[in-house]
Amino acid sequence: MNYVRKIKEKKELSGISDSVVQDSLKKVLEKIKPKSKKDEKIVIKEVRAELRKLVGRFKSSSKLLKLAEKGEFDKIVQNHKSTNERVSFYPDLKKEIFQNNPKSILDIGCGLNPIVLAKTGAKYYAQDVDENNLKILKIFFEKNKIDYKLILSDIRTLPQLPEADICLILKVFDIVKMPHKDVKTFLSSIKCKKLIASFPIITLSGRPMDKPRRFWFEKILKDINITYEMLHSQNEIFYCSKND
Template sequence: MHASFRNGERMAESVHEAVLAALRNSRKYGDICEATLDRIAGRAGQRHPRAKEALKAAKRKLHQACGAYLDPMDLDAIDRRLASVPTGAKEEDLLVPCLDILRRHASTVERIPLLNVLYRDVFAETGPPRSILDIACGLNPFTLPWMKLPPSTPYHAVDIDRPLLERVQAFLSKVGRAGSVACRDVLVTPPTTEVDVVFLLKALPCIEQQERGAAVRLLGALRARYAVVSFPARSLGGRDKGMPVHYGDFMKNLMDQLKFGVKRLAYSEETCYICTLRRYAGNGST
């Protein structure tokens, strides 16, 4: 029995290594965070005894996490738009180029109609943040001109998509924004940075799809005064699938477990929940 178990472990590890090598060499996923590739390849190896099926399952997980949102061809268009932005440009001069860039991402394009009210409403609840951590940020850092924050307010961006983060870093550097950019899988290495506000904008459904229970573990590990969590109102294809009710129930379950205070902000495109993280409420440290 022990020998059979060890043989099963060796087979799973062999499949893990084969899938990881294939993902590293993948044109679509090779630039994704190494920890993410390793995590997903390992899970696929445990669940599928054959490398072919395991690789198919791993690519499906990666598509759910990041592949559905940005066409790699759009990176060139983002580069061209970024090149047109002068170093040290004023906020009012960033609005048009940033809108053009936001339209390149399936998630952030849906946020465009909210930009004039979303951050106004959020910061009315949290107060002006002294620091922000944007987890699974995508292109959301390009909404900074609508946040109306001082350049000295640190903005920390985290995602698993390395090429996308390179564009975010170039943007933050051009506009002189304090902060950092990190290619990190928060399911493997939860963030330890202490901040005023964490953004998890339309991120928790993807995180929970990756690993059941991951959403509550991540929220429970955050070192922040507030977490701003949001959910889509419709599918990426624009279909109404009862998502506000579904995610409302999902959020209620999270809050029942974590005992956080919550303020709900409902918009036609997105529903936001401002969570007061009790361990850091009133702390004010960053």
């Protein structure tokens, strides 16, 4: 059976690269040794569940791609839940990002954030696991003449990423479910002057979280000698840190 092709038959997973699917498949096959058609279906189900966590609940669609081709990026923001729910806070976030006039930005698990955050004068490294997001961003960057590089990869494999003035990791760690030791290793490997990471403070059902602060993340920042301040929006907590 061609597991990768079968797994990607689901529309919401079709934009994930084969290599990312293969990585998840390998992990599942280490736990499940398929000996029947039923076992194969279980493998496919397990891998799809894992990949859905990676892509998250904010998926791009053919509708968004068509809007991008028309240059209707404001409508993309309105129709994309992840970007739309942050609209009121974007001015504060952009102020935090651009206060020292960075020349480069690395956006990890970027989704469609660059449509709101990118501007001329700062090279934008857009990393994501979903190729559909990157297709939309390619159109955006080229229409707006923004210097950019697209990076299709899975951060769970701890990929080597480019150096940049600012690194953004917005609502990523709760989705990818990386072990805390891997998060520490990953953050230690990033070569950026400033880090801005965020986490949701609202549950999927729309209720405030009982414990919105991520004390485990704060401990990691302390362990790797990164000082930080916290900002809050209606939906997120932001750790805005700067290497000493």
